[in-house]
Amino acid sequence: MTQTYRTIFLSDIHLGTPDCQAEILIDFLRQHDAPTIYLVGDIVDCWRMKRKGFYWPQSHNDVVQKLLRKARKGTRIIYVPGNHDELLREYQGVHFGGIEVRERDVFETADGKRLLVIHGDEFDMVVMNHRWLAHLGDIAYGFAMWTNKWHNRSRKLLGLRYWSFSRWAKLKVKSAVNFISDFEEVLADxxxxxxxxxxxxxxxxxAANEMRGGIRYINTGDWVESCTAVVEHSDGRMEIIDWSRRISDKAGQLAKVEPLKQITGTRDQAA
Structure with a gap:
């Protein structure tokens, strides 16, 4: 069954990279819909494709086609580019297949709150003042993701939940925690x-949904590791959906139910 919200916000999908969790995103888009969808930057990773070469498997094409199909059916889709797809900032106000490009936007919730929609890279001093360092960091992040992928394949064989090195580092390493805190303060300001x-x-x-000095700070997360989205309910309430965790929880519940069915079936047959 499709769950319908007033608005859906997605960002940091990074299509064009092996790290993009396209299949999980397609599953999310099949089960969730809204009259308005915001794409809040870094949807396509032009940086990585320029450096590594063209990478575009069928699943990435399926994500684009799914969004275009929603647009054709009447969904309003607003694309706010980020630093990895900054080329699209030159096309502000242009419509591509029903998808409108805007540098930033002010969105009004059902309960009358005004929210500034922006990717946020403009307030990352590394991206703005040290582009070479930002690209170097992107290379290091790609390597960390590659290592993390093989680590989690081993965990999956052992029946363990997906573990994100990047998420762990952001929460544990002091400099990363400080950077996130500073970023949130600047965006709230x-x-x-x-x-x-x-x-x-x-x-x-x-991903985050919290108050910062009387300002609501909401970050949509990503579709590389956390697979999170932000949705607005019909009453204006904003919620983070952690789709990878929900999928993992459902899989765990099914794994517990299936052996029970087998045992029950065996007893029924014996009876």
Missing amino acids: EARKHGADGVICGHIHH
């Missing part, structure tokens, strides 16, 4: 300058 009640952003791959 930017919303305040625009007279908004809050901000919805992406960029740092760390």
Whole structure:
């Protein structure tokens, strides 16, 4: 059954890279719908494709086709580019197959709150002032993801839950924690300058929904590791959906139920 919300926010999908969890995103898009969908930057990873060469498997094409199909059926889709797909910022106001490109937007919730929608890279001093360092960091992140992928294949064989090195590092390493905190403060301040009640952003791959000095700070997370989205309910309530965790929990429940069915079936036959 499809769950319908008032608005869905997605960011940091990174199509064009092996790290993109396209199949999981397609599953999410099949089961969730909304009259308005915001794509909050880094949807396509032009950086990685320029450096590594063209990478575009069928699953990535399926994500694009799924979004275009929703647009054809009347869904309003607004694309706010990030740093990895910054080329699209030159096409502000242009429509591509029903998808409108905007540099930023101010979104009004069902309960009248005004939220600034922005990717957030403009407030990352490394990205803005040290581009070479940002690209170097992207290479290091790619290597960490490659290592993490093989580690989790071993964990899957052992029946263990997916473990994210990047998420663990962000929560445990002091400098990363400080960076996230500073980023949240700066974005909240930017919303305040625009007279908004809050901000919805992406960029740092760390989902959040919290108050910062009277400003609602919401980060959509990513579809590389956490596989999270932000949805707005019909009453204006904002919620983070951790889709990978829900899938994992469902799989765990099925794994517990199946042996029970087998045991029950055996007893029934014996009877």
